[in-house]
Amino acid sequence: MNRSMGDSHRRFLQTMMSNGIIDNIQARALHQHCCEVHSGHYIPDKLDEFIDVINAQLQPMFMNIRKAMSEEDGLQYYALVNLTETDITRMSSDYADNELELFRKAMDLIVDSENGTASSTDILNCADTLQTKKLRKKEAELVLNKFVQDKWLNEKHGEYTLSTRCITEMDQYIRTMYRDLVKICHVCHNIALQSQMCENPGCGIKMHLPCVARYFKGRSDPHCPACSDFWPHEIPEFHRRQSQASQSQFSSAKENTAPAPSTSSSRRSRR
Incomplete structure (x- = not known):
């Protein structure tokens, strides 16, 4: 695979720098848009490989486009992250x-x-x-x-x-500063704030609400995946957002090529 960045990759990165974070639907629309505008080879299911090419070039600058899941609705997002500043x-x-x-x-x-x-x-x-x-x-x-x-x-x-x-x-930063408070989702292993917790005092694992919904989907008798105790919480339901609304919201943003927000390396105390 050709690992060099083309104009389509540069346009994608420029928009990511302007927006900071976009959801999966928006990212796929942007991928298609950038390839079509610059006559690139567009393959619908190769977004992650397309982003891998960009990340390979961003690595020396300690930046990365990362996947992330929304705690609120379980939707997938792509965020441009500065790895040199974590607080x-x-x-x-x-x-x-x-x-x-x-x-x-x-x-x-x-x-x-x-x-x-x-x-x-x-x-x-x-x-x-x-x-x-x-x-x-x-x-x-x-x-x-x-x-x-x-x-x-x-x-x-x-x-x-x-x-x-x-x-x-x-x-x-969150894992370090709040290590005695923050728990990690048992399913996706990311920080879990909006979540449900096993009520077994000897267990106490947490799962994001979307992870709970996916893990217990179709199970009428849910039990904790760690200790097998009955899971007493109501199992949430999530309905996938229609792509049309997200595409509409993104149409006005995909050509936004403002410079990325500047950052500072100065260190401050937590309080």
Whole structure:
């Protein structure tokens, strides 16, 4: 296989640098688009091999396009990850110090929760306790909105969760800083925040909700895959999103070729 990057690969990478993360449907649409625009050889089921060519060139720059699964809906995503920066300092060029402190406190609340969420009320209450510079409630609300817009947090009905981008890019940071709190999904072996836990005190494994749905699909008498105890939780159901909606959302983004966000290598403490 030819391992050199062509114009189609460069166009794909440029769009990834602009968007940071795209879902599987969007990635496949972008793959087709880039190949067709540059008269490349398009093979629908060879997206991962196409990305492997890009990753081979990114390796010396300590960057990588990684697959990731959304904890919320189980959909697959592709994220451009900077491997040289694994903590919140990667965001320092885009946010003020007090905004980064608020993000750290939001992350503390989310990781320390039972269900991987933190309410807007709890996060906003932290704004008045910042050590760097306190934020007024309205200011803090605007900052939280920016975190959501920039795909670091997700928000639904006033509850905030870490986004797929955040978990993917800060995987090592989260595992290190919260090693006594974070558990790994028994099925996919990735960080599990929004999850279900085995209630056997001697077991206590966690599984993402989408992983639970897949593992117990079609089983009327679910038992823990580790200790075989009865799994007492309700088995969630996930319905695959229609590709049409995702393709529509992506049509306006696939030609977005703005420069990638800059990053900083400065180190800051957790709190």
